[in-house]
Amino acid sequence: MRATxxxxxxxxxxxxxxxxxxxxxxxxxxxxxDGAKMQEIAxxxxxNKALLHYYYRTKDKLYEMVAKSIIHQGIPIIQKTIExxxxxxxxxxxxxxxxxxxxxxxxxxxxxxxxxxNKHPEQFMExxxxxxxxxxxxxxxxxxxxxAAGTIRPINPQHLLLNIISLCVFPFVARPIMQMVLGMNxxxxxxxxxxxxxxxxxFIFAAxxxx
Amino acid sequence: MRATxxxxxxxxxxxxxxxxxxxxxxxxxxxxxDGAKMQEIAxxxxxNKALLHYYYRTKDKLYEMVAKSIIHQGIPIIQKTIExxxxxxxxxxxxxxxxxxxxxxxxxxxxxxxxxxNKHPEQFMExxxxxxxxxxxxxxxxxxxxxAAGTIRPINPQHLLLNIISLCVFPFVARPIMQMVLGMNxxxxxxxxxxxxxxxxxFIFAAxxxx
DNA sequence: TATGTTTTTAACCATTTGGTTAAAAAAAAT
DNA sequence: ATTTTTTTTAACCAAATGGTTAAAAACATA
Numbered sequence: 001m002r003a004t005x006x007x008x009x010x011x012x013x014x015x016x017x018x019x020x021x022x023x024x025x026x027x028x029x030x031x032x033x034d035g036a037k038m039q040e041i042a043x044x045x046x047x048n049k050a051l052l053h054y055y056y057r058t059k060d061k062l063y064e065m066v067a068k069s070i071i072h073q074g075i076p077i078i079q080k081t082i083e084x085x086x087x088x089x090x091x092x093x094x095x096x097x098x099x100x101x102x103x104x105x106x107x108x109x110x111x112x113x114x115x116x117x118n119k120h121p122e123q124f125m126e127x128x129x130x131x132x133x134x135x136x137x138x139x140x141x142x143x144x145x146x147x148a149a150g151t152i153r154p155i156n157p158q159h160l161l162l163n164i165i166s167l168c169v170f171p172f173v174a175r176p177i178m179q180m181v182l183g184m185n186x187x188x189x190x191x192x193x194x195x196x197x198x199x200x201x202x203f204i205f206a207a208x209x210x211x
Numbered sequence: 212m213r214a215t216x217x218x219x220x221x222x223x224x225x226x227x228x229x230x231x232x233x234x235x236x237x238x239x240x241x242x243x244x245d246g247a248k249m250q251e252i253a254x255x256x257x258x259n260k261a262l263l264h265y266y267y268r269t270k271d272k273l274y275e276m277v278a279k280s281i282i283h284q285g286i287p288i289i290q291k292t293i294e295x296x297x298x299x300x301x302x303x304x305x306x307x308x309x310x311x312x313x314x315x316x317x318x319x320x321x322x323x324x325x326x327x328x329n330k331h332p333e334q335f336m337e338x339x340x341x342x343x344x345x346x347x348x349x350x351x352x353x354x355x356x357x358x359a360a361g362t363i364r365p366i367n368p369q370h371l372l373l374n375i376i377s378l379c380v381f382p383f384v385a386r387p388i389m390q391m392v393l394g395m396n397x398x399x400x401x402x403x404x405x406x407x408x409x410x411x412x413x414f415i416f417a418a419x420x421x422x
Numbered sequence: 423t424a425t426g427t428t429t430t431t432a433a434c435c436a437t438t439t440g441g442t443t444a445a446a447a448a449a450a451a452t
Numbered sequence: 453a454t455t456t457t458t459t460t461t462a463a464c465c466a467a468a469t470g471g472t473t474a475a476a477a478a479c480a481t482a
Contacts, residue, residue, distance in 0.1 A: 016459080032330055034245035038440060048461055053441060055459095115326040117387055119243060125387070133392050153417055158393050158403065159410040165389075166381035171373050173384070176328055176336070178376075181344050182369050192369065199370040206364055207418035227429080249470060259431055264471060 019045040029108040074109040079134040088142040152208040230256040240319040278339045285320040290345040299353040363419040
């Protein structure tokens, strides 16, 4: 059984193993490895705590499987887009489109990654992060070529990639405090974040327009 | 005694109270409220655990004082710049300059805020976040006026503010994974992050240039 | 020097935590 | 129908955790 076989899903007709996984997924996302407790996971799954150990052996193993599943929900979309042969402009549009959609539906993904990556760096890097990460070489080359051809303003490709990801991710990660600073209630903030896709795309292309 | 009276500082000739605060600051930053343990804090401070309670009464109170101190290290610089009467262009340059400097020296500030804000939302919002947050009204008005005057490309002021902050903060928050995706070692990543200030400023002004 | 106050220590406490165990119950195989 | 295997239960365990207590030590004052 691999991490990709066990993902969060609909709750009806669940096996005990799936019930545990779903409960753990929710609690690890909300409270992280240290904050989520085994008894709490058992309560949420509606099972006896000893079953956690029967099916997953230790808290760490359960956590690692959940964490891998979360990573697996986020990384392939980046990979598919960044590594594709689409023309640069189309690639940027699609990346922003897909990535913001993904994060709007699953804001826990970047939140979890950032938090746990910094709280448990060794465990994260050595046990959770997949061996194969998205490779940006095609994208970087495309940016270089576009700069050389004069179709975009001169810019360091790595900084451009980082800018694109920053603009997509950060607003969702910092949502609570940004909402307060901008004086928005929840529906207003929802509406505001709905606009991110077009705002980010426009901002990036404006920034890339040759002089 | 207020949170502003107790900040992390040089370790020589410390009072016991300061030693505790410094140790707690380090450990809460590294591991968060749930991950940092009182005995661990006492060990790091080189004191007997009972003193934690003598000086700070409970873990929660110690945490809240440390958290307030961390917030206090980050927010005033935003406030001072955003709320100043500087012309818009100069305000953006100074904001990016000061803010990236602050985060480069203290990457724990946004990391702590994002992580703890999402792990303990009620405690964060009700006990830690100051009543007075930076007010963006002057900045937003300046952007509107510049758009109306045609000195910058039409853009929603709130999105612009969010874009600026995203570009400044996110690379430091996501450093470990971005470093791996971009295939950099630590010195290379340090050098790369050194360039953020000019890259971000250029990117923003390019994005704002009227058509 | 004696007294009062503050700080520190070491032992202790009740609860929580991740994990174990053996028996009972349920499911599967013969 | 019986036996074997798997799943579940409830009780238990040792260590960890945040916190308490009373006495000793250190400091300050008269």
